[in-house]
Amino acid sequence: MLSLLEAIRPTMSIRSTKLIDHLGLDLTIVSEAFQHTGSFKFRAAYNLASSVPNDELLTASSGNFGQALAYACKLLGKECTVVMPETSARVKIEAVRGFGAEVDLIDITKVGRSERVAQLADEMPDAYIASPYDDELVIDGNSTLGDEIADEEFDVAIVPVGGGGLISGIIRSFCRNGVKTDVFGAEPLLGNDAARSFRAGELIANDSEPKTIADGARTVSLGKLNWPIIKEGAADFIEVSDEKIAESVKLYFGLVNLKAEPTGALSLGAVLEDPERFRDKKACVIVSGGNVDADVYRRMI
DSSP: OOOHHHHSOOOEEEOOHHHHHHHTSEEEEEEOTTSGGGBTHHHHHHHHHHHSOOSEEEEEOSSHHHHHHHHHHHHHTOEEEEEEETTSOHHHHHHHHHTTOEEEEEOTTTSOHHHHHHHHHHHOTTOEEEOSSSSHHHHHHHHHHHHHHGGGOOSEEEEEOSSSHHHHHHHHHHHHHTOOOEEEEEEEGGGOHHHHHHHHTSOOOOSSOOOOSOGGGOOSSOOTTHHHHHHHHOOEEEEEOHHHHHHHHHHIIIIIOOOOOTGGGHHHHHHHHOGGGGTTOEEEEEEOBOOOOHHHHHHHO
8 A cells, every 4th residue: 555645746836937927926826637637635635544444435425535535545445425406517537436436416505515415425335535635634634735835935824715724734834844824724715714713813704615716615614624734824815806816817817828627716805905915025925726627617718
């Protein structure tokens, strides 16, 4: 069995002169679009699947964690079932199936993800219930991305936020490595539970699953394990409109020749929302993934 560091692909750092000149800011793109299964989620999924003794894993996911867990289980010879909303990107649904996992599609207006997972768990008593973000093994897996950029001496790192697994992992890494980089969360305005929680100093959930184009950030709440790490370690949150998310996807395509999914483009969207916040800063913008439906991508670019 491969270790986590043997299994993952190193992240890609990109300095785009076109984007830097266009925005007048010192930006380094750190892209996980070329990670196994197209997103950072493989780091968490492989760490989790290789660490638990269970031969069967069950999760709920819009797609990126689902396909990452499906691939990790394929590599490890384990079985995987993924609960997915019917509104998930088709490319992600097919990818999960392509890696050999069972896909359980649900209408989220009739049954919630957690409710459906609980129903299936009763039928699968030996399965490990894998949270895409609210699990120590997930946080530790994601922290490996922070380890890779810890020596770059960025002033700020801007991280897409859904359930909080990536940002909490990066904060954990920076604390472990003594890194002084300020970590900003970039969150869809239409699903801004993390921003509201951070400003209130207490965990606040969205009333329902957000309808943002950033499908990987359609979470109701931050994870309970993620929240104290974020509360203590994040510098601030920036809420990003769907319009700025789409603009960021287009900028990555036109100026960087990089395909980013809407959730992956949140960090650049945060820069577009508040560019003066990052003036005269050495900033790292993290692209969390590149899995996007062709039709959705075509409309954005």
